Amino acid sequence: MVLDPRVLKFLNKYPAPTPIQSASWPALLAGRDVVGVAETGSGKTMAFAVPAISYLISNNPGKKTSVLIISPTRELALQIHENLDDLGKSVGIKSVCVYGGVPKDVQRRELKGANIVVATPGRLIDFVNDGVIDLAAITYLVLDEADRMLEKGFEDDIKRVMNATDAKKRKTIMFTATWPQSVRELASQFLNDPVKVMIGDRESELKANTRISQTVEVMDPRDKEQRLLQVLKQFQSSNSKSDRILIFALYKKEAARVEQTLQRRGYNVAAIHGDLSQIQRQTALENFKNGSCPLLLATDVAARGLDIPAVKLVINLTFPLTAEDYVHRIGRTGRAGQTGKAITFFTEHEKHLSGALINVLRSADQPVPEELLKFGGHTKKKEHSAYGAFYKDIDPNQKAKKIVFE
Incomplete structure (x- = not known):
């Protein structure tokens, strides 16, 4: 694995890569789409931050925004930005964080010349509508807490972002601690032949951190x-x-x-x-x-x-x-x-x-x-968001049967 010497120097403060970092870095540095699933507190932020910075170093973006990281909450977006900013400064790459609840003007000014944008969906869409962020220029897209980003509350915003970027040029990365069946199908629509990295047996059932x-x-x-x-x-x-x-x-x-x-x-x-x-x-x-x-x-x-x-x-x-x-x-x-x-x-x-x-x-x-x-060990069946328990999982492409009444 080849990393820029400045990135390696920054990583020297850690004793060794965590399992999710060890397993996902080679695939990400090789330019593959990746889904990374690992327990909470396992170092997922650096798992996508190091390849994102390496991608920018090798592609020399100038003052153009080409990396976008989307997070569900303001606090998490700020935390990701802090980690990325420390790493970015060591190699001369500028990142900016945009989120709601604060005035837009300062964020709008900071966006000029930023290579990486960390954003919450609402404020991101605001800036896209205002013509401040050009999603067509994004070639490296990360969904952090991907299962949450693909749920009903954020799904429309994420689809809009995906449709506005160039699917042929875009690398798509998704990281999460839980990967329920309900979001996997939707995720697969946005990924191109992804490498799936799972630390521990996280496929068969929902797992909590064993420590x-x-x-x-x-x-x-x-x-x-x-x-x-x-x-x-x-x-x-x-x-x-x-x-x-x-x-x-x-x-x-x-x-x-x-x-x-x-x-x-x-x-x-x-x-x-x-x-x-x-x-x-x-x-x-x-x-x-x-x-x-x-x-x-x-x-x-x-x-x-x-x-x-x-x-x-x-x-x-x-x-x-x-x-x-x-x-x-x-x-x-x-x-x-x-x-x-x-x-x-x-x-x-x-x-x-x-x-x-x-x-x-x-x-x-x-x-x-x-x-x-005593409450019972059954797991409630997943219901349809609009039709509840009355929903039947049918093939929508199936043609209706014509019935003629005499």
């Missing part, structure tokens, strides 16, 4: 907040007061309410959710990362990709909408070879997800509580 100790507590929904206070008291004793604990709520209002409850109890807590401004979200995340605020309450905007050092415990106050989101949430701990702990509160409201949760626990050799088994 994370998972505890599930089945309870009455009304007891959750009282139990949360007990858990915090247990894990925030005098000698571990500075340990970072990440608490996940499902809805913005729930997050705001619990944040106030904890503040009234004297806890130093910050929050990240959609009702806060981008500056408030960034400040909360920074304070949590640097340890000045050891408790962070978040909705699923913080579930994906965010690399926060030394998160000792993840608490799922309310179970997420899917088992995939559960795997991403608990993956905020146990990163980069460390161990971690996750405690999940499960109620009868989520019993339709009990089968999927039991499968995740068993595949990681984690204990399954008796109370959870």
